[in-house]
Structure formats: C-alpha cells, structure tokens
Amino acid sequence: MLKINNLHVQLEEEDKQILKGVNLEVEPGKVHAIMGPNGSGKSTLSYVLAGRPGYEVTEGTAHLGDVDLLDIEPEERAAAGLFLAFQYPVEIPGVGNMTFLRTAVNAQRKARGEEEMSAAEFLKVIREKAKTLKIDADMLKRPVNVGFSGGEKKRNEILQMAMLEPKMCILDETDSGLDVDAMKLVSEGVNALRDEGRGFLVITHYQRLLDHIKPDVVHIMADGRIIKTGGPELALEVENNGYADILSEVV
Amino acid sequence: MAVKKQINTAETEARIDTLTLPQAGWSAASRADAQARLRAMGMPGRRDEYWKFTRPDALVQATAATAEVVNNDEAPLMDGQPCLRAVFVDGVFDADASDDLALEGVEISRLADTSADIHWAQSLHGTLETAGQTPVARPLAALVTAYATDGLLIRVTGNPSKPVNVIYNRTSDNADVMLHHVIKLEQGASLTLLESGPAAARLGTVMEVDVADTAAFHHVRTQGRDHQRVAATHVFARLGTESTFKSFTLTANGKLTRNECVLELTGDDAVAHVAGACVGDGDFHHDDTVFVTHDAVNCESRQVFKKVLRNGATGVFQGKILVKAGAQKTDGYQISQSLLLDGDSQFLAKPELEIYADDVACSHGSTSGAIDEEALFYLRSRGVPEEAATNLLTLAFLAEAVQEIENEDLRADIETRMSGWLERHRS
Ligand SMILES: Nc1ncnc2c1ncn2[C@@H]1O[C@H](COP(=O)(O)OP(=O)(O)OP(=O)(O)O)[C@@H](O)[C@H]1O
C-alpha cells in the first residue's frame, strides 16, 4: 500500500538533512507504529508524504499503490487516498468546520470522478460521525480548529479522517493532548476504520495509545532512519527502558 | 487648519467652468454656499496631506476620462425581492424603469424636481457636508452639493416594509455624474437603503443622512464593476440618541475609488458601524477615508475594512476616531487589513486616534499580509485544490467585514459576488 524507499529529505531553506534513507512498507489492513526520540524526523516524514512545501527530496521514492506521491500536489495525494492527522492541527479563522469538510469531501470525490455528496446526505453522515466522537454541533459550526482545546483539535482530525475515508491514514501524535476518555474515543474512531483495504501509520511516543490501537508492526526512528523494526513488544520495550539500549545496539 | 494651504484656484475654476449651477429653487442658496466653500478650499491637489496616498487628478480634471461601459451580468442587490426600485441611468432618474416612489412610512422625491418646496430637505441639504468640512476639507463633496443634477430626497417617518433600492446604470462611455441623496430619518424610523450598479465614467456623490433619536439606518452598496470608471463618494451622517447607523460597501474593480465616510455621534448611546470589503486586480486604486467623531456619552463605533489586492492593485485606508472631551464611555474600534495575493500589490494605511476623554475604550489595528501558507497546506492536504483553497481563505479574510451586514440574504448576496470575482480572476 504505502511504500517508501530510501527516502532522503532536506530542508529547502537551509542545507540540513533530516531524513537519511527511510525504508518502510505498510500493507493494506495493517497498523504500523513509529516511535522515536524528539527530533528524529517522524513529523518530517509525514509532512513530506502529504506534500508540505519547504522540503526537498534528494533521493528515494514514496508510492501509494501505483501512485508516485512525490510527483503530485498535496490535494492529489489526498484524492489518491492519503490522509495525515496533523501533530499540530491548523486554525483557520473565518472558514466554518462544516464548510471546510464538505468542500474537502466533494473536492476529493470530484477529483476521483465520483458524484458529489448532497448537502442533506453530508449533514446526516457528519452528524452521526461527530456524535460518536462526542463533537457537538457547535464545534461543527465554528471556524476550523479556532478556539478548540488541544484534545478537541485531535478529535476533529479523526472526524475529518472518518468523513474522508482515506486508504492510508497517517496519525502524527494524535494521542498527545488527549485525556484518558478522549484517547478511548479517538482509538475507537480509528479502530472503526480498520479494515482489510486500509493501512495506518501511527506516530506516537506512548504505549498507551497502542494499548487501544493494536499495531501489527512497530518501527523505531532515530536520526532520520528507521533503525529497528519489530512487533508490538518493541513498543513495550521503549515504554519500559527508553531508547538508550536500542540506540546503542545500532551504533 | 494650522498650515496655510496653497489653494488650487486654477484647477478649481477649470472644473467649475465646465459646469452650471442648476436653477434649483429651494436648494439654490445652499448650492451657492457650497460653490463658495469649494472656491475657498480649492480642489484637492497632490500635495494635500489628505490625498497623500491617492492621486486626485482623475477626479479633479475638467472633463472625465472615457470609461468603457462594461456589459456584465451583474444583477442589482436583492434582485427580484421586494424593494422599492429607483433607477438612475447615466445619472438621471428613470421613472419608467423605477417603481412608483410610494412606500408607507417614507416620502421620496427627486433633487432634480425643483417645483415643490421641500422644507425638511432645504434645512438639511448641505448642512452635514458643511459640518464634515472641519477639521479636514473635502472639496469634492462641496462640488457635489453645488452641482449635483439629481438624487433622492428621502424622509422616513415610519418603518417601511421593504428597502429602497437605488440602481445605477449607464449607457455612455463618458457620463460624468454628480448625485446628491439627502436622507432624514425621524425619531424611531428605520430604513434600509441599497445602492448597486455602474453609475458613470466619473461619479461624484454625497449622501447626507440625519438619523434622529432611536432611528436606524442600514446601508449596503456594491460599487460599479466597470474597470475604467473613477468615483469619489461621500457619506455624511449625524446620529441622535440611541440611534443606529450601519453601512457596508463592496468594491470590485474600478480604476479609482475614494469612499469617504464622515460620522458624527451626537446623541448618547448611538451605534455606528461602517465596513468595506474590496477586491482589486491590476489597475485598481481603492481608498477608504473615514472620520468618526464621538461627541456624546456611551456610544459605539466600529470601522472594519478588508482589502484583497493582486497584480499591482493599491489599497488605502485613512481612518480616524476623534473622541471629544466629555464623550465618556466611548467604545471605538477600527481595523483595516489587506491581503496581498502577490508581491506587486500594496496597502497604505493611516489609522488615527485622537482622544480628549479619559474613560474610553478605543482600539485600532492595521495589518497587511499574504495567504497563510500553513492554512493553505492544511486545506490542500484534505483534498481542496490550491485555487479553491486560496479562494476559501480569501473569503474568510473578508468575512469580518461582511459580517457587519445584518440582513442574512444581503450577506449571502455579497458573498456570492465576492466568490464570483475570485472565480473570474484566476490567473
Ligand atoms: N522547517 C524546519 N526548520 C528547521 N528545522 C526543522 C524544520 N522542520 C524540521 N526541522 C528539524 O528536523 C528535525 C526533525 O523534526 P521532526 O519534527 O520531524 O521531528 P519529530 O520526530 O516529529 O519530533 P517530535 O517527536 O518532537 O514531534 C528536528 O531537528 C527539527 O528541528
């Protein structure tokens, strides 16, 4: 599904290498987790996949199915089925959450040559999905993320994911800022979307999220590379011992 | 005024020479006074401080430059909805195209109709304009008071069931038009006044609005979308106790627009909001010049101006809040912002506060910026194409000004016009 090969990335502005040869493959139906110390390049990887400006790919490839992600615009990547739940969701004053989502859903449908969702149908679906994530009607009407608490922003990301029904979901620290109950809600939201055709890449620092969203594979990222890959037990090891042992193994 | 100003006598006389004072019955004295005022002030020149950011040449020159009539598909505001339509073609009232000027709670007549003695208009005509000449001279307003050939005289005594909808049309590439509307709202009365459409190659207007105690005046206008036209408009309003004045203007296109708005809050607890949204592309110069005087207790004023500029367009904002001694509990707000869609465009702003009372809350802010890249990427990452995302953010930027329109249908109408502009101006 998602296939990243020897990805090297540096910043456009300064000559700073951040990703130094990332190899990763997520199969359909699987949940992969990425853990790793602060600054190791996890968010950079997710941004580069989503097409954020400011990065330069100097080597390597990234494909979603047969689609060459690095060759197309961010909106085309989205229409191809890629979704990134941001570590820091962006506030957009003046754009209503509902308008935003409907525009996004229909833009993707249009790009895929599908019929647009009617206003009535959209309303029905979003109300239902918002309810399960405990997002109230007021939050749907407010401008995108403006004045939302940290946890509300994260829940809003998951609502967007649920509405857009992407093939490949990247979640960048969606658990940060969530209280225990919200973590459960969000995890349930993610688990509800788990199916054979869909892949997940879950970036997190904590085992707790992985208690709810059980990963099939866990990767450790350090200094711009995946340095270790294992099963769910790898996350437990990190939780108990930190990264020191793993890092020293590699060196 | 402190500085003795050089008077542009030659330009003033050259301009006046092309005009004749209308034989105007009841308004004759007021027009003669205005002519004298104009001569004493002289036409604005490039060295005038008040015209520092906007070159007045096209407004001052003896004859108007040709501006092609653009036949666009733009419908008047509230098209097809209940209103009283008053149509002006090339600056002349067109009775056939207009509705019968009869509406319960309102008396409407024409400035050009000099047969009757309209006492209320006689005592108002030119007075608010005159008051608005201090502390800053506005010679182009005096010019209109003296020479305007038509306009509406509207006295509102009740609460009419529908808006008065002034629709401008033009057929001539050279129409050089001056219109003067005089509006008086009696105590407790209310009126919504709409203005839309291309009025002239060169347009000068004065609208004097006297809002008596507890009366409410709502004004929404969209200015001519013809590219080459130039316009200098003036709104002068005086607000009585607990009265309300709200005015919103949308400007899309036009080579040169100077919109002056001069408000005086003279009764306690009055509320005045003036807002503008402009979207300009290329050879476009748009100037909002606002002067709000607080001369009563516990009044509120808001100025909200948003400008979207691209391809070398220029936006200007000169806004002042003057709080006189004794105008305690004044709540004054002023914001002017520009969104520059490229590096060629510019926004020039001069926000001012002058406060002589100690118990007031006044704030002002002026910013100029580009599209928020983070927001743009966020939208695109959700599948919204770049252009659509930029449009969405542009409309969001304009929203604060549009929010000032109370009527939901009008707000939606304005939003549609703005989206239309964005769609048409894709590069
Ligand atoms: N635009 C940028 N300008 C300068 N440095 C950057 C920029 N983007 C990323 N970096 C640097 O690249 C490195 C990787 O950052 P990144 O955000 O990808 O780390 P991360 O693994 O997500 O960390 P965290 O766990 O703290 O979220 C860091 O050293 C960061 O400072």
Ligand SMILES: [Mg+2]
């Ligand atoms: Mg990160």
